[in-house]
Amino acid sequence: MQALSIKNLKKTYRNGFVALKGLDLNVESGDFFALLGPNGAGKSTAIGIISSLVTKTSGSVSIFGHDLDKQRTQAKMNIGLVPQEINFNQFETVRNIVINQAGYYGIPRKEAKRRADHCIKQMDLWDKRDSVSRRLSGGMKRRVMIARAMVHSPKLLILDEPTAGVDIEIRRAMWEMMEMANQQGTTIILTTHYLEEAESLCRNIAIINQGEIVENSDMQSLLAKINMQYFMLNLSEPVKQAPQVHGYQMEMLEPSVLNVGVPKEKGLNPLFHQLSEQGIKVHSLKNKSNRLEQLFLDIVQ
Amino acid sequence: MNFFIPFWTILTKEIRRFTRIWPQTLLPPAITTSLYFLIFGKLIGDRIGLINGVSYMDYIVPGVILMSVISHSYANVVSSFYSTKFQRHIEELLVAPVPNFVILSGYVGGGVARGVLVGTVVALISTLFAKIQVQNWMVAMSVFFLTAILFALAGFINAVFADSFDDISIIPNFILTPLSYLGGVFYSVSMLPDIWQTISLGNPILYMINAFRFGLIGVSDIDVIMAFSITGGFIVFLTLLSLLLLYKGVGIKN
Numbered sequence: 001m002q003a004l005s006i007k008n009l010k011k012t013y014r015n016g017f018v019a020l021k022g023l024d025l026n027v028e029s030g031d032f033f034a035l036l037g038p039n040g041a042g043k044s045t046a047i048g049i050i051s052s053l054v055t056k057t058s059g060s061v062s063i064f065g066h067d068l069d070k071q072r073t074q075a076k077m078n079i080g081l082v083p084q085e086i087n088f089n090q091f092e093t094v095r096n097i098v099i100n101q102a103g104y105y106g107i108p109r110k111e112a113k114r115r116a117d118h119c120i121k122q123m124d125l126w127d128k129r130d131s132v133s134r135r136l137s138g139g140m141k142r143r144v145m146i147a148r149a150m151v152h153s154p155k156l157l158i159l160d161e162p163t164a165g166v167d168i169e170i171r172r173a174m175w176e177m178m179e180m181a182n183q184q185g186t187t188i189i190l191t192t193h194y195l196e197e198a199e200s201l202c203r204n205i206a207i208i209n210q211g212e213i214v215e216n217s218d219m220q221s222l223l224a225k226i227n228m229q230y231f232m233l234n235l236s237e238p239v240k241q242a243p244q245v246h247g248y249q250m251e252m253l254e255p256s257v258l259n260v261g262v263p264k265e266k267g268l269n270p271l272f273h274q275l276s277e278q279g280i281k282v283h284s285l286k287n288k289s290n291r292l293e294q295l296f297l298d299i300v301q
Numbered sequence: 302m303n304f305f306i307p308f309w310t311i312l313t314k315e316i317r318r319f320t321r322i323w324p325q326t327l328l329p330p331a332i333t334t335s336l337y338f339l340i341f342g343k344l345i346g347d348r349i350g351l352i353n354g355v356s357y358m359d360y361i362v363p364g365v366i367l368m369s370v371i372s373h374s375y376a377n378v379v380s381s382f383y384s385t386k387f388q389r390h391i392e393e394l395l396v397a398p399v400p401n402f403v404i405l406s407g408y409v410g411g412g413v414a415r416g417v418l419v420g421t422v423v424a425l426i427s428t429l430f431a432k433i434q435v436q437n438w439m440v441a442m443s444v445f446f447l448t449a450i451l452f453a454l455a456g457f458i459n460a461v462f463a464d465s466f467d468d469i470s471i472i473p474n475f476i477l478t479p480l481s482y483l484g485g486v487f488y489s490v491s492m493l494p495d496i497w498q499t500i501s502l503g504n505p506i507l508y509m510i511n512a513f514r515f516g517l518i519g520v521s522d523i524d525v526i527m528a529f530s531i532t533g534g535f536i537v538f539l540t541l542l543s544l545l546l547l548y549k550g551v552g553i554k555n
Contacts, residue, residue: 013555045555051396052395052396053392053395053396053555054554054555055550055554055555072398073302073398077302079396083392085389087389087390087393089385090388096314101393101397104310104311104393104394104397104398105302105307105398106304106307106398109306148393
């Protein structure tokens, strides 16, 4: 079963800007899916159309087999959205925001309260349930939006840069929440600029650039396309110039720091062997760049 | 899906909003209208004598009540729905399976609730100054509610088009208030020169105030059937326009 099926989706804004040029995308039920792309690539427009915040120019969107135009209510019942920017009533209490959202999905008041309390507790906001939302910290506001998106138990949860600008502790808590929701059967679509986040959480990935899908595969296959990894070597003793090592790209950043390009088929052992022969001792090393980040830049540039 | 629950959710949210800020929403009309009744009705009215066979105080009561209904049903929807757009929590409704007619009914219902509540407060205050025997409850209550619905719809359309807080105060200040004052709240149009009587007939508020006055004290400058037709016509037109604007996503969708 496909959680999301997008066919030939196009969007041209009134000012003539073409945001989507005919997007095709499928996300399987139960997936943890990354939708990546540079700013202005069309990610937010696509999410806006899926969640009915943006009017499409043409094309079709189905959620769990329900066409968004023809079976609007059924399609919408299955979606929960955590938008990029804060969009709740800043003068309302946390509990009322979540209860009202349940009401918009037709959930009776008593049941809405029970569900809202459950989601608020899950998001660790119970102590703040009666606080007016504008008094919350940025991280708490994001958790309110997640609690609100989860209150009607959607089968597809779309999170548009949920961890942007939040500290690492809250980010980790959000990762745990997303993983838990996914393990319980919720399909998750995540957009993020933190590519290590996508790499560690998501099983499948699509990269969108200039309104088109330029890459769509599973994460492992995509990462396997990397031919070269870069490492920084800290040397025990400084060198005067970068040593010549056959089969590796070598650059001296500082007298005791080398930047080395390691081809996938060669690995690190021959490198250490050749360095050792030249009397160069490596004290420590670290992977210079995130693998997905490197691929992402190759694809979109 | 049961659409009554989302409707009720929006309506109760709206009612909670204006009752929570009652010093801004309910208290000012109580004070202002008390001053109207005291100054215009009592102090000046005693020197004016009878208008169309009734005391000046009795004559102005229906207009003052209805003016409060008009301004508050309008103000509630225009400020609330604009704020919903401005803070972007309209997206909560757009993401959810809430049909447009439910969104419209919820907000208009909130405006009607405030208009009716303020109108009732003003009517209760009027009993301190005038002893009115209601002549036709049916007409009075119908006009009372229909006027609240009409101006709540108008406030909704204003909010849809508004791009700034200035935009939500221009129409109330420069159109609604002058039309209300010129709608015969404090005078009978028969007192005006012929040309101004004719011009006044182009003011829809004149019809509602006179129909309400007919219901309360049995006096009217215009035909009551005509007043109901005009009010009903406006309600149908504004409802269809509001639904069209929501369908097209004007002001709320990209």
